[in-house]
Amino acid sequence: MSYHDDNFGEWQDMHEEGMVEFYHQVQRESVEKVCKQCGETVRLRRQYVICNDCADMNEGSRPQW
């Protein structure tokens, strides 16, 4: 099973304790949104306004618009 979402992209270190749980928690917290940067419809946590691809392009910085 691979772990991937629009909040963080590819999840690493899933063997670490609590990581799978955290992943599912993030999924539960995520809602459908339009990314403020690229305009794609994505599933994001409420406090995020841009997707992981855009955050990567910004070198990890996420604006809080």
Ligand SMILES: [Zn+2]
């Ligand atoms: Zn985006």
